[in-house]
Amino acid sequence: MKVGLVAVGQAGGKIADALLRYERNAGADIVAGAVAVNTARADLLGLREVDPERRVLIGGDRVKGHGAGADNELGAEVARDDVDEIRDAIDVIPTSDVDAFLVVAALGGGTGSGGAPVICRELRRIYEEPVYALGVLPARDEGGIYTLNAARSLKTVVEHADATLLFDNDAHRESGESLAGGYGRVNDEIARRLGVLLSAGEARDPTPEKVVDASEIINTLGRSGGVASLGYASAPLERKRGLFGGRKQIAEDALESTTRVTATVRRAALGGLTLPCELQDVERALVVVSGPPEALSREGIEDARRWLETATGTPEVRGGDYPLRDTDHLSAAVLLGGVAAAPRLAELRAAAVEAQRNVAAIAERAELSAGIWDAEGLDPLF
Numbered sequence: 001m002k003v004g005l006v007a008v009g010q011a012g013g014k015i016a017d018a019l020l021r022y023e024r025n026a027g028a029d030i031v032a033g034a035v036a037v038n039t040a041r042a043d044l045l046g047l048r049e050v051d052p053e054r055r056v057l058i059g060g061d062r063v064k065g066h067g068a069g070a071d072n073e074l075g076a077e078v079a080r081d082d083v084d085e086i087r088d089a090i091d092v093i094p095t096s097d098v099d100a101f102l103v104v105a106a107l108g109g110g111t112g113s114g115g116a117p118v119i120c121r122e123l124r125r126i127y128e129e130p131v132y133a134l135g136v137l138p139a140r141d142e143g144g145i146y147t148l149n150a151a152r153s154l155k156t157v158v159e160h161a162d163a164t165l166l167f168d169n170d171a172h173r174e175s176g177e178s179l180a181g182g183y184g185r186v187n188d189e190i191a192r193r194l195g196v197l198l199s200a201g202e203a204r205d206p207t208p209e210k211v212v213d214a215s216e217i218i219n220t221l222g223r224s225g226g227v228a229s230l231g232y233a234s235a236p237l238e239r240k241r242g243l244f245g246g247r248k249q250i251a252e253d254a255l256e257s258t259t260r261v262t263a264t265v266r267r268a269a270l271g272g273l274t275l276p277c278e279l280q281d282v283e284r285a286l287v288v289v290s291g292p293p294e295a296l297s298r299e300g301i302e303d304a305r306r307w308l309e310t311a312t313g314t315p316e317v318r319g320g321d322y323p324l325r326d327t328d329h330l331s332a333a334v335l336l337g338g339v340a341a342a343p344r345l346a347e348l349r350a351a352a353v354e355a356q357r358n359v360a361a362i363a364e365r366a367e368l369s370a371g372i373w374d375a376e377g378l379d380p381l382f
């Protein structure tokens with residue numbers, strides 16, 4: 001599946017860079033074109049992979065290239081003011097190659113948080129292809145303004161994107177690691193997950209037994225403004241040399257392969273989610289298992305798919321494989337669509353309402369709309 005990638009803000013730009021790097025290193029073909037949008041000139045200059053011609057500085061008159069300072073109303077305003085420039089840059093992406101747009105941003109800051117919903121709305125107005133958002137949630141210890149920004153932005157982006165895939169920075173922090181120190185690793189993790197999922201829909205050699213095509217990814221994400229989570233796990237494979245030191249083979253029998261596939265899928269779905277949630281709270285799922293062809297047990301993939309059907313309680317579980325010649329790992333990506341509840345979302349909403357109450361002491365306003373963001377007292381972004 002090929003995406004038109006639109007990165008907004010600092011984190012968005014760095015994640016786009018990581019995805020483009022993944023694409024190059026893996027020899028994949030998953031990004032039809034990439035545009036980076038920011039209010040901070042230095043962040044745009046720091047990008048390595050996004051074509052310099054496709055970097056758009058917005059809000060020049062207002063913030064003079066210095067960023068939105070975690071003010072997401074300002075981020076939304078400048079994106080609205082400069083929407084023509086953003087659209088012109090995106091228009092260059094060949095839409096005949098695009099299966100969907102992916103707007104990537106952190107929801108806790110100013111530019112990405114405010115700009116991403118504006119850009120999703122504009123893309124949806126113009127293009128027929130689905131528009132998905134990838135939103136990064138702030139860590140708990142980042143403070144009230146990040147939480148409030150994220151909650152308001154999420155409420156708004158969920159309304160304006162066909163589906164929003166969430167990545168919780170907290171869920172992927174390693175113990176003892178500072179948040180900023182881990183960004184590079186976390187961004188590579190996001191890129192690997194997206195890379196495996198999107199590549200699965202592309203034609204390849206060796207040919208998969210059961211191809212996962214773009215429409216299956218789109219059907220799993222849905223087009224009705226839901227939230228999605230993406231699980232991932234991998235397991236090393238034991239290899240042995242051929243008799244005369246020739247081509248390496250996987251040292252496994254069929255039963256081992258089946259068990260390894262099901263165990264890896266379970267780990268991806270139960271412990272490796274970008275937004276941790278209970279499986280019974282999702283409406284749809286898709287599993288992609290990748291690795292050397294001899295390790296991709298068809299039976300294992302079917303068992304894993306059936307297990308997901310039982311665990312989610314939904315018959316809408318799709319599955320397929322993605323063979324890779326030069327790897328000694330088996331990996332599984334599990335996409336969960338229509339996530340109806342997640343502990344981090346409830347926590348974020350409660351913390352944001354609390355933070356907003358403090359803000360409301362200064363300016364009183366409260367109005368809400370439907371969906372999982374039906375939290376009393378929480379303002380939408382626009």
Ligand SMILES: Nc1nc2c(ncn2[C@@H]2O[C@H](COP(=O)(O)OP(=O)(O)OP(=O)(O)O)[C@@H](O)[C@H]2O)c(=O)[nH]1
Pocket residue numbers: 008009010011012014015039040067068069070071105106107108109110111112113136137138139142146169179183184186187
């Ligand atoms: N995963 C990840 N999160 C990041 C990264 N950089 C910043 N963040 C998180 O993103 C949020 C801040 O968003 P940024 O993208 O830095 O801000 P921005 O959208 O550029 O907005 P302004 O700087 O206010 O103009 C915080 O929650 C950070 O923890 C990154 O490289 N990777």
